[in-house]
Amino acid sequence: MARHLLKNLEEMRKLLAGRSPSFFLDYDGTLIPPGAGPEDSERATALLAKLSKKYPVAVVSGRRLSNLVRDVGVKGVASAGNHGFEISHEDFSMVFDAGQEARAWLGVLKERFDAIASKYPWSQVEDKGLAITVHYGWMDKAKIPALRSDIKDAAREAVARGVIRLRNSKMALEVQPNADWDKGRAVLWMLERPFFKDTTPVYIGDDQTDRYACKALKGRSITVYVGGVVEEAAFYLKKQAEVISFLDLIAE
């Protein structure tokens, strides 16, 4: 059963004793709160700058890499965007090759989703290049099931062919290449780079995709889920503000 991280700091210290930790941090909902303002982003950036002076750090996000680097870029901090499908750092970079069929399908689906979204006010289709996110957090709640069902119908053939997968995210559907790749695999890939070599990773995230990552990293990483107890993570924090409290302690 996951333990509350701030109430079990001694256990965390023991796990890290004699090791050099590294930090892999989700961004939205983890480093910044939902509905964050500019002051939240500035605080997160300052915290990343401070933390990265002591430890190797990566931000692992569902955002498109170019947006992540633009909004969060801190020199020396690795950025993994699109749920790990694209990664950059001064010393390494990677773009996952999803293959021609997946790329072609994403192009087709983008057009279909745009047509669907035009029927649902406040829905938003975000083309992230290697993936598509259909956001519905601002929509009339009563219409969300119909939108989700339309999106699933539009993607049914691509999913049945094994080319594309749909994953639930926070008030969004993630439409990705059905590849053996996700945030967890991206973290394992980064751990093989000299920058992260021989470190013990601490992974913190709040999303469904972070739960997959925690599962993939089990035994290899200290995993922390933000939002409550989940079976995939060793520790939990109740809310986003506690992530800042924890990282402030660590960065001191």
Ligand SMILES: [Mg+2]
């Ligand atoms: Mg998140």
